[in-house]
Amino acid sequence: MTQGVTKSGSRLERLLDAGTFTVTAELGPPKGTDLEVVRNKMGLLCGACDAINVTDNQTAIVRLSSVAVSALLCREGLEPVMQMTCRDRNRLAIQSDIFGAVTLGVRNLLCLTGDHQRFGNHPTAKNVFDLDSIQLIRMVRRLRDERVTEGGDGVEGEVPVFIGGAANPFGDPFEMRVIRLAKKVAAGADFIQTQCIFDMPRFKEWMRRVVGQGLHEKVHILAGVMPLKSAGAARYINNNVAGISVPDAIIKRMSGAGRGQKARDEGMRLCAETIQEVREIEGVHGVHIMAVEWEEAIRPIVEMVGLLPRPE
Amino acid sequence: MIVAERKPLAEILSNVRGAGKVLVVGCNTCVAVCMAGGEKEVAITATQLRLALRKEGLEPQITERSVERQCEREFVAELGEAIAAHDVVLSMACGVGVQTLVEEFPDAIVYPGLNTTFMGRPEERGVWSERCIGCGNCVLDKFGGICPITRCAKGLLNGPCGGSANGRCEVDPENTPCAWQLIYDRLARIGQLDRLMDLEPPKDWSTSRHGGPRKMVRKDMVL
Numbered sequence: 001m002t003q004g005v006t007k008s009g010s011r012l013e014r015l016l017d018a019g020t021f022t023v024t025a026e027l028g029p030p031k032g033t034d035l036e037v038v039r040n041k042m043g044l045l046c047g048a049c050d051a052i053n054v055t056d057n058q059t060a061i062v063r064l065s066s067v068a069v070s071a072l073l074c075r076e077g078l079e080p081v082m083q084m085t086c087r088d089r090n091r092l093a094i095q096s097d098i099f100g101a102v103t104l105g106v107r108n109l110l111c112l113t114g115d116h117q118r119f120g121n122h123p124t125a126k127n128v129f130d131l132d133s134i135q136l137i138r139m140v141r142r143l144r145d146e147r148v149t150e151g152g153d154g155v156e157g158e159v160p161v162f163i164g165g166a167a168n169p170f171g172d173p174f175e176m177r178v179i180r181l182a183k184k185v186a187a188g189a190d191f192i193q194t195q196c197i198f199d200m201p202r203f204k205e206w207m208r209r210v211v212g213q214g215l216h217e218k219v220h221i222l223a224g225v226m227p228l229k230s231a232g233a234a235r236y237i238n239n240n241v242a243g244i245s246v247p248d249a250i251i252k253r254m255s256g257a258g259r260g261q262k263a264r265d266e267g268m269r270l271c272a273e274t275i276q277e278v279r280e281i282e283g284v285h286g287v288h289i290m291a292v293e294w295e296e297a298i299r300p301i302v303e304m305v306g307l308l309p310r311p312e
Numbered sequence: 313m314i315v316a317e318r319k320p321l322a323e324i325l326s327n328v329r330g331a332g333k334v335l336v337v338g339c340n341t342c343v344a345v346c347m348a349g350g351e352k353e354v355a356i357t358a359t360q361l362r363l364a365l366r367k368e369g370l371e372p373q374i375t376e377r378s379v380e381r382q383c384e385r386e387f388v389a390e391l392g393e394a395i396a397a398h399d400v401v402l403s404m405a406c407g408v409g410v411q412t413l414v415e416e417f418p419d420a421i422v423y424p425g426l427n428t429t430f431m432g433r434p435e436e437r438g439v440w441s442e443r444c445i446g447c448g449n450c451v452l453d454k455f456g457g458i459c460p461i462t463r464c465a466k467g468l469l470n471g472p473c474g475g476s477a478n479g480r481c482e483v484d485p486e487n488t489p490c491a492w493q494l495i496y497d498r499l500a501r502i503g504q505l506d507r508l509m510d511l512e513p514p515k516d517w518s519t520s521r522h523g524g525p526r527k528m529v530r531k532d533m534v535l
Contacts (some may be wrong), residue, residue, distance in 0.1 A: 135513065171475065257511055
């Protein structure tokens with residue numbers, strides 16, 4: 001995290017290194033080729049955040065590729081964080097796609113293992129998982145800093161990318177969660193986006209251990225938040241998404257807020273409160289807002305917490 | 313051992329229907345132990361075939377045989393006459409046994425009676441689970457004797473994914489423990505938690521099936 005010289009030329013990197021509390025959001029590509037969907041979401045996110053994650057067949061559902069949508073964002077002057085998973089590609093395809101993305105202007109890469117195909121719309125598919133997320137991070141760092149491929153050949157040209165990883169402080173075993181982060185940092189991660197925080201005491205305990213090991217000085221941590229649309233959504237996440245628990249107090253608060261727009265308003269307020277709370281935690285350098293198929297919520301939430309306008 | 317399960321009767325019928333003489337051949341090794349293709353299962357399958365085909369108005373001759381190990385030439389040699397005297401052979405062995413019959417009796421028509429599932433062990437009566445994918449480069453020394461390549465749904469080598477909850481794997485929580493929870497607990501128990509900090513590089517898959525079909529030649533053994 002040296003100020004002044006960036007590894008990638010990415011705005012996200014520049015802002016984080018300058019100590020700005022950054023905001024990233026998420027854009028899920030359409031289940032096909034309808035670019036209107038992408039343009040609508042781009043309109044909702046433009047100016048509301050510093051960079052936009054473009055998901056890569058998230059939850060193993062086939063969508064427009066993250067490379068193509070990231071390139072489109074670049075063309076429109078927005079900054080993508082291109083997500084890349086290990087589920088669908090081996091080490092050859094991953095490197096090739098990263099080269100392609102870089103030539104199309106992508107400068108931020110989020111390296112993920114990827115959701116198992118069992119959860120998606122092609123559960124009978126053969127998966128790849130030739131690499132895991134930590135091996136992917138290491139491979140990209142070597143492409144960028146040593147200009148060598150995983151196989152050892154030299155890379156023609158530069159691979160200037162700001163390297164991200166994910167962290168789930170809520171998965172088990174808890175003791176492994178800081179170890180995983182430390183390994184990602186050792187492998188070359190520059191920034192981390194966490195899983196959605198609902199269980200604040202556990203997140204704080206994880207951050208306490210992260211800071212205790214000095215990892216917050218080696219990597220930028222963006223706290224993941226998710227606005228809830230309804231009490232039903234809260235319950236669904238609690239019951240169906242392994243590795244995330246939504247405390248009863250939050251479900252009760254969402255239930256008490258009523259239905260429809262009232263519930264959505266409460267979900268946005270709750271999300272804003274979470275952002276305010278994580279801003280106070282040592283080592284948290286930004287937030288990553290995951291409003292799945294609810295990109296309309298992002299600008300009002302960022303406004304509520306006084307983080308608008310976003311810096312250049 | 314190699315674990316297998318019987319194919320659905322309808323699928324077996326679709327292959328053997330129309331044959332006048334069917335030889336059902338069991339194997340008394342792995343698939344007998346996992347109760348899929350031993351003598352007893354051969355008898356059950358033969359009876360089911362007779363009843364089902366009789367219902368269709370067919371009266372095929374169905375013969376039952378079993379050999380000690382269907383994957384070895386020496387043990388299947390005794391089947392020569394019986395195979396020659398039948399129209400089709402239904403092998404109740406693993407896929408290796410089926411292919412051994414095909415290779416040793418090139419004129420025979422051999423159908424599989426089992427689905428070969430995995431290399432594993434019985435956990436309790438009637439329950440088997442996978443332990444080894446035969447990657448050709450054993451890593452059990454690094455993970456406290458628990459194989460993440462086999463037992464983690466994503467084959468992760470550097471720790472659990474975000475879907476590990478309460479010791480279970482998100483892909484099938486009811487039936488599958490999180491391999492990394494097992495590894496963590498095991499390394500804690502034997503005082504090797506420091507191994508978890510090792511950055512495991514990408515695996516060399518060339519020794520596994522990904523390097524193509526495998527063959528082992530022991531020069532010291534070759535005659």
